[in-house]
Amino acid sequence: AKGGLVVAAAHIDDTPRFAWRGLMLDSARHFWTVDEIKQLLDAMATHKLNTFHWHLTDDQGWRIEIRKYPKLTQVGGCRVPGGDAGIGADGKPVQYCGYYTQDEIREVVAYAAARHIDIVPEFDVPGHATAAISAYPELGVTDAKLAPSSEWGVFQNLFNTEEATFAFLEDVLAEVAALFPGKYIHVGGDEAVKNQWIASPRVQQRMRELGANDAMAMQSHIIKRLETFLDGKGKRLIGWDEILEGGLPPQATVMSWRGTEGGIEAAKTGHDVVMSPASDLYLDYLQTHSPNEPPGRPAIIPLKQVYAFEPVPAALDAAQARHILGLQANAWSEHMRTFERVQHNLFPRLAAVAETGWSPKARKDYPGFLARLSAELARWNAQGVAYAKTPFEVSIAAGDAANGTSNITLGNALGYPDIRYTT
Ligand code: ACM
Numbered sequence: 001a002k003g004g005l006v007v008a009a010a011h012i013d014d015t016p017r018f019a020w021r022g023l024m025l026d027s028a029r030h031f032w033t034v035d036e037i038k039q040l041l042d043a044m045a046t047h048k049l050n051t052f053h054w055h056l057t058d059d060q061g062w063r064i065e066i067r068k069y070p071k072l073t074q075v076g077g078c079r080v081p082g083g084d085a086g087i088g089a090d091g092k093p094v095q096y097c098g099y100y101t102q103d104e105i106r107e108v109v110a111y112a113a114a115r116h117i118d119i120v121p122e123f124d125v126p127g128h129a130t131a132a133i134s135a136y137p138e139l140g141v142t143d144a145k146l147a148p149s150s151e152w153g154v155f156q157n158l159f160n161t162e163e164a165t166f167a168f169l170e171d172v173l174a175e176v177a178a179l180f181p182g183k184y185i186h187v188g189g190d191e192a193v194k195n196q197w198i199a200s201p202r203v204q205q206r207m208r209e210l211g212a213n214d215a216m217a218m219q220s221h222i223i224k225r226l227e228t229f230l231d232g233k234g235k236r237l238i239g240w241d242e243i244l245e246g247g248l249p250p251q252a253t254v255m256s257w258r259g260t261e262g263g264i265e266a267a268k269t270g271h272d273v274v275m276s277p278a279s280d281l282y283l284d285y286l287q288t289h290s291p292n293e294p295p296g297r298p299a300i301i302p303l304k305q306v307y308a309f310e311p312v313p314a315a316l317d318a319a320q321a322r323h324i325l326g327l328q329a330n331a332w333s334e335h336m337r338t339f340e341r342v343q344h345n346l347f348p349r350l351a352a353v354a355e356t357g358w359s360p361k362a363r364k365d366y367p368g369f370l371a372r373l374s375a376e377l378a379r380w381n382a383q384g385v386a387y388a389k390t391p392f393e394v395s396i397a398a399g400d401a402a403n404g405t406s407n408i409t410l411g412n413a414l415g416y417p418d419i420r421y422t423t
Contacts, residue, residue, distance in 0.1 A: 020326030021357030028058035031098030124188030220246030347387035
């Protein structure tokens with residue numbers, strides 16, 4: 001308030017339930033400016049979210065300056081959008097480009113630190129590597145000439161398994177580790193279709209040399225090697241749950257996205273876990289059936305479902321449950337071309353993630369959350385957070401007309417009990 005506010009002396013006894021209260025944003029498929037990232041960090045801080053997982057490399061773009069390998073951003077930082085969007089008025093290909101300089105990364109890291117947010121950078125290995133291999137073809141398995149992908153999806157391109165490529169991975173991690181003071185570095189590991197390795201006589205030979213019996217063991221060999229390297233830099237490795245395949249490195253933390261099963265398996269073997277199942281915490285999925293939703297992945301994850309997600313599976317005993325560090329919402333940006341759409345998809349659902357991360361399980365209360373949300377909307381309006389209006393829309397459905405009367409059903413996606421109308 002303008003005139004200040006007087007608060008009676010009070011003792012506040014409050015502590016978060018989970019140490020990891022996270023949000024992942026994909027800067028690879030679409031690029032977000034430093035100012036946009038800062039706006040998001042501001043919003044995270046007001047929700048007491050403390051971990052920003054920054055997805056910086058993928059098939060469609062390499063978004064972080066690496067001094068030793070300038071072509072990663074020069075070549076890997078640009079793609080031609082798929083379809084008509086990739087053809088300019090002059091008929092020539094349009095380039096979609098963007099990356100963060102190391103100075104900008106340091107600026108964002110400091111901004112986050114001032115808000116008690118750690119940043120976990122992600123550099124995806126051994127798949128989601130098309131942009132990197134486009135820049136340095138000697139990193140790839142085949143001789144095909146690649147360009148950063150124009151389309152979305154899972155691509156076949158993997159890093160090869162040469163010593164020189166392992167050295168490249170370590171060089172990149174060394175620069176990344178020097179930029180980000182936090183404890184964790186994310187090395188991806190997801191969706192690495194192994195066809196290229198299986199088809200390559202050279203990779204098969206390397207697997208024999210390295211004692212890797214199959215492609216899963218080969219991936220595991222690389223992830224273990226990167227863990228050893230990161231350990232030497234005082235960092236901890238985290239990866240998507242596919243890093244379980246072929247065996248986890250001893251200290252690895254698992255981010256469980258293909259449901260909670262990977263997280264359960266990891267916790268049972270004494271590994272730390274962050275729960276971010278696609279089924280409940282992927283905020284690039286649509287949130288309502290409203291025709292006014294912007295494009296999104298075509299299943300609906302409503303606010304209520306996000307709120308109901310319980311990070312600690314019943315299958316874990318108390319000792320195993322202590323390995324659940326927390327939860328994280330993920331925002332992949334294939335469908336989000338503008339920052340307004342990012343905010344639309346994140347809010348209000350991110351508030352539900354934040355409450356699960358902070359509040360004791362016994363205090364969770366969806367009707368109470370909905371009631372408190374109206375004050376939150378006022379704060380978002382003041383902060384300039386472009387939250388989704390679709391969950392608050394009143395839906396109108398006309399029923400059968402009989403005996404000179406018609407039935408009109410009013411509803412609301414969030415289940416607010418009171419709907420007021422005028423005729
Ligand atoms: C993922 O969604 N591929 C981690």
